[in-house]
Amino acid sequence: MAELSVPTVGLRVSFLAGMAEFRGEGRGAETDQTEMGYEIRRFGPDWSEAAGFARYVDWLLAQAREDSPRRPGYVPATTLWWVEDEEYLGRIAIRHRLTPTLREVGGHIGYDVRPSARRRGHATAMLRAALPVARALGIESALLTCDVDNVASRKVIEGNGGVFDDQRGAKLRYWVSTG
Template structure:
């Protein structure tokens, strides 16, 4: 059964196949604004070698540590991979704080499912499994966004309890309850 897990080098072969699927699907993954496109720009040249991939995995795990250096405007983020055995199916990031950009467009939770694993409920399962993690990080609800024309992602968000807030540019904004405690008032 697939599950969210801390990134691990043991899924390297499947991960590399997934990255080729993203490349074959659309150049936007490599030149766009997604989490994957950012990682491809930063690490794509080192993934092929086991040592390079292990370094990448260590950096991804370290992203949750507030002491880790990061680009200006970036916040700590817990990155989890969705895997079944040694098969990499997708990734999910839970950012630890809002920035003006995240509050406007990016949201707190972002997810991506490899092309060959889509339309099987993985994104919904990933987001559902991430909500308790977000609650442990102190979020009562999280902002999750998707492009206005991404019907699949919209359905995922709504299936996880997302309540539509508004549209800003091409982004639809939803608030998803985490089941965490309400802040003291």
């Protein structure tokens, strides 16, 4: 059964396989402005070496701390991996608070499921498992956004009790209770 896990160097081989799948979709290209795209560009060249991957995992864990250095406009975020046995299936990031930009695009929680693990309920289960973590971080109602044409993500959010708030440009905004 899949479960949330803190990022760990022990999943490097499976993580790299998952990242190769994401890259096959174009993730990590200069036009990919997602957090995953940034991480692939910044850290990806060093992931093949154990020490480089360890530095990435340390950086990822540090992003949850208030005092950690981060890019301008970014807030502390707890990233957890969705893992079954020793297989990396995806990731979920819980942003500890909202900025004006995150209120429009991004919200409190973002998630990705590797292509080979999609359409098996992982995103829905991962979000469900992450809601108590968000609650423990002091988030009573989490904002989630998705593209208007992303029916799968909309179903994940609604399947976890997401209440539609509004549409802003190409994004739908939902609030999900964490309690």
